[in-house]
Amino acid sequence: MNIRLLYALMLVLLSSCSAAKDETAGKRGNQGPVSFTTVVDCPLYDGMSKSSAQLTSITSGMEVQVMDTVDAYFVKARVTKDGKTLNGFMYRTCFPQK
Template sequence: MRRLLLFSGLVGALASCTTASESTTSTKPDRDPVAHSTIVECILYDGMTKTSPQLVTVTAGTEVQITDTVDYYFMKARVVKDGKTYSGYLQRQCFGK
């Protein structure tokens, strides 16, 4: 009898794990790019330091897509300039509050 209860408890636990993983609702927010305009001239860097290689200079008023807020100083961004798409890191100071 004890083994039967243990077995049925194990089957119930496995079934609940399977059901939870098949759920279609997600608690994670969508991470779609968000368009913002720069307020000053900025540099799109290849890395998250000012000594990283510079990809392109972004003029004030340029619309960029923020794809991730990486850390306190930099944000991952996508910029389209002269028909080319560049992905890199912009300083947060490029945008208003």
């Protein structure tokens, strides 16, 4: 009888561990663009370097959709300016720190 109780307890513990793991798996992958407001004037580049061509200049207080955090310095961004949607890269320092 004690062995059956031990097996039942082990099954309960194993199922609770796997259920907790399933809840947190893939949370980041389903996240879409996040809107931010710029805190300084920044350029929107077509690449990830300062020598890349500048697509437009973003003024302070404009809304920008951040698509992805590319690396430690740049984010992939989408901006609508003058009725046109532009995709490019911006420095992380253009946005408020969280």
